[in-house]
Amino acid sequence: MTGKTLYDKVWDAHVVHQQEEGTVLLYIDRHLVHEVTSPQAFEGLQLAGRKPWRTSSMLAVADHNVPTTDRAGGITDPVSRLQVETLDANCEAYGVVEFKMNDLRQGIVHVIGPEQGATLPGMTVVCGDSHTSTHGAFGALAFGIGTSEVEHVMATQTLLQKKSRNMLVSVDGQVGPGVTAKDIVLAIIGRIGTAGGNGCTIEFAGEAIRALSMEGRMSVCNMSIEAGARAGMIAVDDTTIEYLKGRPFAPTGDMWDAAESAWRELQSDADAQFDEVVRLDAADIEPQVSWGTSPEMVTSVNGHVPDPSADDYASKREGYQRALDYMDLAPDTPMIDIMLDRVFIGSCTNSRIEDLRAAAAVIRERKVADTIKQAMVVPGSGLVKRQAEEEGLDKLFMAAGFEWREPGCSMCLAMNADRLQPGERCASTSNRNFEGRQGQGGRTHLVSPAMAAAAAIAGHFVDVRHF
Amino acid sequence: MQSFTTLKGLAVPLMRANVDTDAIIPKQFLKSIKRSGFGVNLFDEWRYKDAGFPGQDPATRQPNPDFVLNEPRYQGAQVLIAGENFGCGSSREHAVWALDDYGFRSVIAPGFADIFHNNSFKSGLLPIVLDKPIVEKLATECAEREGYQLDIDLEAQTVTTPDGEVHPFEVDSFRKYCLLNGFDDIELTLQQRFRIEAYEERRRTSAPWLFDSIDSRSP
Numbered sequence A: 001m002t003g004k005t006l007y008d009k010v011w012d013a014h015v016v017h018q019q020e021e022g023t024v025l026l027y028i029d030r031h032l033v034h035e036v037t038s039p040q041a042f043e044g045l046q047l048a049g050r051k052p053w054r055t056s057s058m059l060a061v062a063d064h065n066v067p068t069t070d071r072a073g074g075i076t077d078p079v080s081r082l083q084v085e086t087l088d089a090n091c092e093a094y095g096v097v098e099f100k101m102n103d104l105r106q107g108i109v110h111v112i113g114p115e116q117g118a119t120l121p122g123m124t125v126v127c128g129d130s131h132t133s134t135h136g137a138f139g140a141l142a143f144g145i146g147t148s149e150v151e152h153v154m155a156t157q158t159l160l161q162k163k164s165r166n167m168l169v170s171v172d173g174q175v176g177p178g179v180t181a182k183d184i185v186l187a188i189i190g191r192i193g194t195a196g197g198n199g200c201t202i203e204f205a206g207e208a209i210r211a212l213s214m215e216g217r218m219s220v221c222n223m224s225i226e227a228g229a230r231a232g233m234i235a236v237d238d239t240t241i242e243y244l245k246g247r248p249f250a251p252t253g254d255m256w257d258a259a260e261s262a263w264r265e266l267q268s269d270a271d272a273q274f275d276e277v278v279r280l281d282a283a284d285i286e287p288q289v290s291w292g293t294s295p296e297m298v299t300s301v302n303g304h305v306p307d308p309s310a311d312d313y314a315s316k317r318e319g320y321q322r323a324l325d326y327m328d329l330a331p332d333t334p335m336i337d338i339m340l341d342r343v344f345i346g347s348c349t350n351s352r353i354e355d356l357r358a359a360a361a362v363i364r365e366r367k368v369a370d371t372i373k374q375a376m377v378v379p380g381s382g383l384v385k386r387q388a389e390e391e392g393l394d395k396l397f398m399a400a401g402f403e404w405r406e407p408g409c410s411m412c413l414a415m416n417a418d419r420l421q422p423g424e425r426c427a428s429t430s431n432r433n434f435e436g437r438q439g440q441g442g443r444t445h446l447v448s449p450a451m452a453a454a455a456a457i458a459g460h461f462v463d464v465r466h467f
Numbered sequence B: 001m002q003s004f005t006t007l008k009g010l011a012v013p014l015m016r017a018n019v020d021t022d023a024i025i026p027k028q029f030l031k032s033i034k035r036s037g038f039g040v041n042l043f044d045e046w047r048y049k050d051a052g053f054p055g056q057d058p059a060t061r062q063p064n065p066d067f068v069l070n071e072p073r074y075q076g077a078q079v080l081i082a083g084e085n086f087g088c089g090s091s092r093e094h095a096v097w098a099l100d101d102y103g104f105r106s107v108i109a110p111g112f113a114d115i116f117h118n119n120s121f122k123s124g125l126l127p128i129v130l131d132k133p134i135v136e137k138l139a140t141e142c143a144e145r146e147g148y149q150l151d152i153d154l155e156a157q158t159v160t161t162p163d164g165e166v167h168p169f170e171v172d173s174f175r176k177y178c179l180l181n182g183f184d185d186i187e188l189t190l191q192q193r194f195r196i197e198a199y200e201e202r203r204r205t206s207a208p209w210l211f212d213s214i215d216s217r218s219p
Ligand code: SF4
Pocket: A063, A064, A108, A109, A110, A129, A131, A347, A348, A349, A408, A409, A412, A413, A430, A431
């Protein structure tokens, strides 16, 4: 018998019942909830006269709609306000713990779960949000679900699932200085494509992944979904254990010891078989910038916008041309010649303390370029914000001309007031460069926090390694 | 859930690859706390020339005449013929609700993003995967012939063209069973309550920290 992958192990431990033809009733340990995808689920529960199965598995927060400016006056947009109030009312009615908008612990759901120790190794973690894959950084099986499934988990603590295939993405060797987790994951997506992981759970491994902090691992797993995989996972090691120790919802005392020894088993066996294996050489990865309207449309900062008429792109010609038209870019333009209007540092991909430190470190007493209309930093949570302020990062950012905001999803998806105007071009540390993602007609280039900060100062993309 | 058995419906081709959920239903419409009413904003940024926001009167909008759904010949379409990796991006079930509310009952594509694929079954929207050359052929025929209807039979798992060509498709047997009968899968799962409880009891012993959770240290 061959060994098990990390995914196999966590999956097997959660099988309640195996139905015919491989459909499994899978137990869910942690259910994270936010305001956008939960109202219809709570309503469904109520209409059917059901109660949540185990509210102690749930943690709720409002993040998508919240304003990132002064919150004293509440939310101005009545539609956004109703959605947040609906979450508050539902949590109140069913006894679900919620970090409300003005709670210091409020923030983006995928930042606060790990920060609070609500995400633990070996758990199944779900949320009505595709970037739930983030939590896989802890050796958890974490994936996004739709609202009907949110209701299913609330009512039954389970999901009906089919097992995915196992894919291994190994990033071997070490990355060069100035190359971050974000560059690694963008390079992976550039390689395997935005549908490359469809039907798979990806385990990220290799020396370059092992060398990442938990923040970096979360950035990588966060974007698994951008490679088509619902879940990404990374084996537990000392880095994982160190991060979790002392977190508010992490176990303590004897329970911690028992948990830790169980967590240490959460790695793929040496003889485990993967259905697909992809290997990248870390040394080849340069700082990445996306040029198109899908995260797979990405290249090195030292590269050029591709020419759709080139033979290499025959099968992608139409899509590439459409993307260039939308992005208003000419073929063969050097990436470093692309001028920007706005810069956004934030989102569940890159708004943790390490991301803010990396961005702040680039500034070195320089100023945001005059041609940039707005450069904003949106911390991932109130606690990240406080930590950054204790380290004086807010002052560094503001002195350089960045705006320092309250935590939330903000311009990652522009559901609140933070958004691009039609035609504006943005360097963004978020995860999606889809048409209209950051505002109708807006143009998004995905980059790392350091690359975003450097671009803000230069007014265009620059290779942060020589900046 | 609405059931799906057979459908003979007008088809419309939209062969772009990687049509994402932001394109299917832009974020500003996700502020709704309801499940219905998303159809008028399906593909909003492609369908209209003006910017869309919640609560607009559709009569005041400027439709984009170049977008395929706005062509008179495709009004009333129920089958969307789509490109690869349809529905990628976010988990928003609003994308399925919008397609459903607009009138689509099935999407045929060479492949779907996982979450979208899952979500579709929950609202009785049947996602059908066919080989890329077949989907391309259907799209071409559909564009060439006005009134092109496809015949979909879930029980038999076939798509039949107006020429009588039959294309079989795969569907998971459990999902098929739920869809044919319009079953609510929460109810089906709750019939297994005893299994869930037994599982919890085992886990409380073997991994108690998973249950020592949010409540005990709540604010
Ligand atoms: S930060 Fe962006 S990607 Fe992350 S949860 Fe919020 S909206 Fe989604």
